[in-house]
Amino acid sequence: MDNALRLQYLEAMGIDVWVPRASTHGEQAATIDHAEPETPASAIDSWAILEAEVSNCTRCGLCTTRTQTVFGAGNKQADWMLVGEAPGQHEDEQGLPFVGNAGLLLTEMLRAISLTREDVFITNILKCRPPNNRDPHADEVELCNNYLQRQQRLIQPKIILAVGRIAAQTLLKTDEPLSRLRGKPHAFNNTPVVVVYHPAYLLRSLLEKRKAWQDLTLAIQTIKNNEG
Ligand code: URA
Secondary structure, three states: OOHHHHHHHHHHOOOOOOOOHHHHHOOOOOOOOOOOOOOOHHHOOOHHHHHHHHHOOOOOHHHHOOOOOOOOEEOOOOOEEEEEOOOOHHHHHHOOOOOOHHHHHHHHHHHHOOOOOOOOEEEEOOOOOOHHHOOOOHHHHHHHHHHHHHHHHHHOOOEEEEEOHHHHHHHHOOOOOHHHHOOOOEEEOOEEEEEEOOHHHHHHOHHHHHHHHHHHHHHHHHHHHHOO
């Protein structure tokens, strides 16, 4: 999005943005008569801008089949950011991530480590539901990637949980199977990433629940290690 459009969004939402005079008129400001440090307009980003962009997004074909976008939900200053694959039917209907049965189990997994959904920020690689819950296409992932990167920059979480194979492979840019990605911390833009089983998979394979607990324990340990 170009800066002019970005600033229009901000204005429409009643948010005041200070713009250096030179960049509004295309000429050098003669004097500097203010105390604030200069912020290049290109560095301006905010939740309001990002949410507006996502909800109006037409970057890929999923905009024609979605009911609504699913931006993500939770604490915007969370230590924990959870990234799933893409909205399913319930999420598409409600505009919220992980609200179906898998979401209920995810809530329980969080509760097991004394977290609530309000403590964490939950989002997906894709902000729109793929028809019939098919796997995301590479071009959709590519076109949606910027939104996830900006969410991460705004939150600055201490840890990212990659929920399920698709989220893990996308974040870590690898084709390795989930079984090889689990059990050790990785990184996404310098934030540690721990890979966990998708709760939809755990619902089908209850025997793996013990491994889910191991993944969560690894995430807690990774945060502790990083805090020194
Ligand atoms: N599965 C996901 O990966 N994300 C959701 O939001 C719901 C189900």
